[in-house]
Amino acid sequence: MKTKPLHPSGLPAELSVGEVARRSGVPVSTLHFYEAQGLISGWRTDGNQRRYARDVLRRVALIRVAQAVGISLADVAAALASLPEDAAPSRADWSRLSAVWRDQLNERIEQLTRLRDTLDDCIGCGCLSIDRCRLRNPADRLVAEGSGPRRLLVRRSAESTPAAKAIPRS
Structure with missing residues (x-):
């Protein structure tokens, strides 16, 4: 039996699409969509099974949080393109990205406030x-x-x- 490569955390370094779906809380179809949009990436094994690096879990979390507050997938894609592909987004990465998105959210809040008031x-x-x-x-x-x-x-x-x-x- 072939052993899975390990992540520095001691956990398996690669995850199946089903494992990523279970751990991230998004359907497999959503992961395929994210991959088709260039938001995440994976590879196929010799047996044609989809695999992702463990770091993809943090990318999926970042995508879900951004979407939940109304950031477009185009803006998420631009943000993720600025990050290294072979590492999970760090706290500093999130701080930098959220500062840019904060301006967009403030504009949306102002617009919604004006709409509510009139x-x-x-x-x-x-x-x-x-x-x-x-x-x-x-x-x-x-x-x-x-x-x-x-x-x-x-x-x-x-x-x-x-x-x-x-x-x-x-």
């Missing part, structure tokens, strides 16, 4: 209750800013978009 009177453009709207738009001045509920949309500058923010590796 939800009963307005949908953001003033067209539902012109007679008592606190966000009046005389002569449709906001059309120059684009379509949609301009007063309630978060206006992010080009510098604050995830693609524009390089996530430097420290």
Whole structure:
């Protein structure tokens, strides 16, 4: 019987897709999706069985936490691309990534707060209750800013978009 290589922790260094699913709490299909999106990587054994390095558990945890707070998979992929592929994300990595995501979350909180505070009177453009709207738009001045509920949309500058923010590796 062939023995599994060991991780420095003394535990098996590689895990089957089923073991990763069980340990991470995500379905096997989700792991396959994450892999297809380039968020995690694995390999196949000579017997064509899927294997992952133990470090993938922390990557999956990072993905799940980011998704739970509304970070897009594109932003998660960009963040993970800045990390070494052969090691689990460290506390310093998480601190650096979460600092970038904190700005996005603060923008979303501001937008949701504005929406909550004006939800009963307005949908953001003033067209539902012109007679008592606190966000009046005389002569449709906001059309120059684009379509949609301009007063309630978060206006992010080009510098604050995830693609524009390089996530430097420290």
